[in-house]
Amino acid sequence: MDLQNLIMSSKPFHIYIFFIIFFTLAKHTLSLDNKFQACMPRTCGDGLNISYPFWIPHEQESFCGLPSFEVICRERNSFFSISNVEYIIKDIFYANYSLLVANAAAYKDTCPAPLHNISTHRTQLDLSSDNSDFSIFYNCTSLPDYSIFKIECASNSSHLHSFAVFHKEVLELNYSSESCQSLVDVPVDVQSGVNFTSLLEMNHTEIMKMGFLLNWSGHNCSTCQMSGGRCGLDNDKFVCFCQGGPHYKTCNDVTAKEKTNWGRKIGIGVGAAIGGVIITCIIFFICQKRYKKKYGLQYMPSSFQSRNISSGHPSSTTTDDPEMGSKYFGVHLFTYTELEEATNNFDSHKELGDGGFGIVYYGKLRDGRAVAVKRLYENNYKRVEQFMNEVVILTRLRHRHLVSLYGSTSRHSRELVLVYEYVPNGTVADHLHGERAKPGALPWPTRLNIAIETASALTYLHASAIIHRDVKTNNILLDDNFCVKVADFGLSRLFPTDVTHVSTAPQGTPGYVDPEYHECYQLTEKSDVFSFGVVLIELISSMPAVDITRHRHEINLSNMAVNKIQNKTLHELVDKTLGFESDSKVKRTITAVAELAFQCLQHDKESRPSMAELLEELNDIREKEYIKHKTEEVDVSADDAALLKTHSHPLSPDSALNWIASSTTSTHST
Known part of the structure; x- marks a missing residue:
């Protein structure tokens, strides 16, 4: 029996089943791989985003992450x-x-007492060098004179004592750990926003709850994610799962290796699917003609009757309706109507500030979250698609001292708007010389913490290949605990690089701009370093970066600072309320920070340190002063020498190092 006779003799029901089989086969064969859907990111706990290399059993498949993650x-x-x-x-x-x-024991045990050091052996994890050791000594026959955190609940008897300390190396100078039964080192991330000196007022459980940082090793997933894919494993090898099947690295590019590896898997399936579709179409048109002639359309399944299909280019990652909330490669898209409602139609009374990129408004979303809503100036961007791609990059930057970017409006919106977390306590500029400034309200230890946390955020940005371009105290926000949140990070990526109107801030703000940038038109990470040097001087002096009421050679704070340091008159620059003249500890640390600022403000960018080096130096300044405060046994001159150790970056002959040395000598001679 030939094909036509077979078709003519078949009943409509049989043909319908035949169609279902072929279309199911085609759909299954063409998709080939449902791992893209299986590895969709999930939220866990209190909204934590979980994606490669992590995975959630029973919600995701094991190939969506590393086996031990x-x-x-x-x-x-x-x-x-x-x-x-x-x-x-x-x-x-x-x-x-x-x-x-x-x-977890710190949250559920009344007396958390870890018995062993953390072991990352045979794992893809390492302890971060940013952690500090918090050492717990168990069941000691005596207590040291060194300031300690007593742990009474972990002692076996009234004659044995347990305690914890930071910097055990200082303790062991005058105390033998052999008098203790055991010692466990607990890493602690001391940069998590807690004032360093306030650690002394905490107990060991609170310190353990601060947590510690772990680094993992593995493939870079960002390229895959940026192309719309999801990372995972196939036969223990890294792959990028895409909607059309797995790729080697990215959904956009298919290499010869990919074609070889995956072609074998999909070739037969695709061929069968195409053949099935062709045969099905032939059967469909023959049957349609026969049954239309004999029966009309009464026996044709409704699913084959004509339907109105909207045109366009659908995407599983975006929603085309501008008034529908959706996601764009993981970025939450707010509707313009939603943001109008949150800001009371962008009420001028809700304005928080007006910067080079747009006006910022206070808003409250329907779910109760307070947000800062930034309406971008229309004439500052060129391509909407580029805008969305850059927002994807900025949204994935996560650091405890960077303001969180919650999302934006879609590219279909009438305006481009960014939505950030709201940070309630104003800017560093407000507290230094603005409307919130009060004498003595921002003590030097708090200012030093602000410097360290800002340096931490900028170091992270530079490690992520992002130049901030507009580092200034107006872009350093403070929460209620005076912890730093750096804003507008990388926002300049969204705009053209040929903007010349400097006051609009895409390339910097007067008083903070790298002088070498103006000469060579090359913006580098060292441009951020120069701006950070100005921020350090503001923290020391409480003066604004630019003040036209000052002497014409001192209108720019950077020029004033360099001149006063070279002329050995730093005391004229320092805010009188900080206790520079009356408190030796304040004087030592301000002097050391001034030296770092001096290096940052060097005209030649190669003479400036990197942000990573600055972060290390600032931490050393704070930590060494902390150790000195604890021991009270270190000679002042020796401590100064340690704080002001020789730097790897060349300075001018009249550098602050020479001035500091002479200043220290004169201090001891009185």
Whole structure:
């Protein structure tokens, strides 16, 4: 029986089943791989985003992450095991391959007492060098004179004592740990926003809850994600799962290797699918003609009757309706109507500030979140598609001292708007010389913390290949605990680089702009370093970066600072309320920070340190002063020498180092 006779003798029901089989086969064969859907990012605990290299059992497949990176969602927390010890994940920083975790025992035990050092052996994890050791000594026959955190609950008897300290190396100068039964080092991330000196007022449980940083090693997933893919594993090898099947690195480019590897898997399937579709179409048209002639359309399934299909280019990652909330490669898209409602139609009374990129408004979303809504100036961007791609990059930058970018309006919106977390306590500029400034309200230890936290955020940006371009105290926000949140990070990426009107800030703000940039028109990471040097001088002096009421040679604070340091008159620059003349500790640390600022303000960018070096130096200044405060045994001159160690960056003959040395000598001679 030939094909035509077979078709003519078949009943409509049989033909309908035949169609279903072919279309199911075609759909199954063409998709080939449902791993893209299986590896969709999930939220865990209290809204923590979980994606490669992490995965959630029972919600995702094991190929969506590394085998030992299982995350358990329980009791509004995300749990992670390391060597059979359970930890709570406080945050994950995908861009720099790190996560912040805390021992779960600190949250559920009345006396958390870890018995072993953390072991990352045979794992793809390493302890971050940013952690400090918090050492716990158990069951000691005596207590040291060194300031300690007593742990009475972990002592076996009234004759044995348990305690903890930072900087055990200082303790062991005058105390033998042999008098103790055991010692465990607990890493702690001391940069998590807690004032360093306030650690002394905390107990060991509170310190353990601060958590510590872990770094993981593995493939870079960002290229895959930026192309719309999801990272995972296939036969223990990294792949990028895409809607059309797995790729080697990215959904956009198919290499010869990919074609070889995956072609074998899809060739037969695609061929069968195409053949099936052709045969099905022939059967469909023959049957349609026969049954239309004999029966009309009464026997034709309704699914084959004509329908109105909208034209366009659908996407699984975006929603074309501008008034529907959706996501764009993981970026939340707000509707313009939603943001109008949140800001009371962009009420001028809700304005928080007016910068070079747009006006910022206070808003409150329907879910109760307070937000800062930035309406971008229309004439400052060129391509909407580029805008959306850059927003994807900025949204994925996560650091505890960067303002969180919640999302934006879609590219279909009548205006381009960015939505950030709201930081309530104003800017550093407000507290130094603005409307919130009060004498003595911002003490030097707090200012030093602001410098360190800002340096930490900028170091992270530079490691992520982002130049801030507009580092200034107006872009350093403070929360209620005076912890830093750097704003407008990388926002200049959204705009053309040929903007010449400097006051609009895409390339910097007067008083903070790298002088070498004006000469060579090359913006580098060292341009941010120069601007950060101005911020350090503002923290020392409480003066604005530009003040036209000052002497014409001192209108720019950077010029004033360099001149006063070279002329050995730093005391004329320092805010009188900081206790520079009356407190030796304040004088030492301000002097050391002034030296760093001097290096940042060098005209030649090659003479400036990197942000990573500055962060290390600032931490050393704070930590060494902390050790000195604890021991009270270090000679002043020796401590100064340690704080002001020789730097790797060349300075002028009249550098601050020479001035500091002479200043220290004169101080001891009185």
